[in-house]
Amino acid sequence: MISVTSLRCGILDIPHLTIPQGITAVTGDNGAGKTTLLRALAGMVLPESGTIIIDGVPPRECEVGCVSEFPDRHLIFSVVHDEIASPLRFAYREPAAVAARVAEVAGRFGITHLLNRECRTLSGGEKMLVGVATALAADPVLLVLDEPDSHLDPETAGELFWKIRDSGCPHVVWSTHSRRIRENADQKLVLAHGLVEQT
Numbered sequence: 001m002i003s004v005t006s007l008r009c010g011i012l013d014i015p016h017l018t019i020p021q022g023i024t025a026v027t028g029d030n031g032a033g034k035t036t037l038l039r040a041l042a043g044m045v046l047p048e049s050g051t052i053i054i055d056g057v058p059p060r061e062c063e064v065g066c067v068s069e070f071p072d073r074h075l076i077f078s079v080v081h082d083e084i085a086s087p088l089r090f091a092y093r094e095p096a097a098v099a100a101r102v103a104e105v106a107g108r109f110g111i112t113h114l115l116n117r118e119c120r121t122l123s124g125g126e127k128m129l130v131g132v133a134t135a136l137a138a139d140p141v142l143l144v145l146d147e148p149d150s151h152l153d154p155e156t157a158g159e160l161f162w163k164i165r166d167s168g169c170p171h172v173v174w175s176t177h178s179r180r181i182r183e184n185a186d187q188k189l190v191l192a193h194g195l196v197e198q199t
């Protein structure tokens, strides 16, 4: 469970929020605070006050995978294989285990044929799939996705939803403008001017 208490972070003012495990769709108008919430949950920004606890620990003490709205910003390595391997290599996993896990996540997201490509040559949608595979490679407890579907055709976005659901990641917080993804999500959060409504 994700527990948010007395959170003040930029535009966000959330007295109390609990998010059970599953896929949580976050929607709201432009500027409502979706990205700010995702960044706070991921530990990328520290709140001015309040606490966030993810399955018993703060965000910066657990494995979190992030995919930003702009895929070019989160691809660091030249070649796709190295990009997906990076969180595992940073965690000093054995090379054989890294190779096996890269093959597994690439297969899951249908990007095995891209493994030897240079990231800069990929389409926006391909970059997004590589970003999701990279974010999930190290088995995060939380995956935050900032509008990944805005780069994907509806069919690929729909498939991505079920592949992420099957990944076993306990918490997925997904900012989206897609009605279909919102309808399929386990929980829905609607943000309006930094205030949150949960359904």
Ligand SMILES: Nc1ncnc2c1ncn2[C@@H]1O[C@H](COP(=O)(O)OP(=O)(O)OP(=O)(O)O)[C@@H](O)[C@H]1O
Binding pocket: 010, 011, 028, 029, 030, 031, 032, 033, 034, 035, 036, 037
């Ligand atoms: N670093 C920052 N400094 C000052 N204001 C910020 C900063 N980051 C975000 N904001 C402001 O906080 C508000 C919420 O921004 P945020 O990016 O979280 O909204 P959003 O719901 O993700 O919007 P969009 O759908 O347009 O991407 C906006 O008014 C934005 O201008």
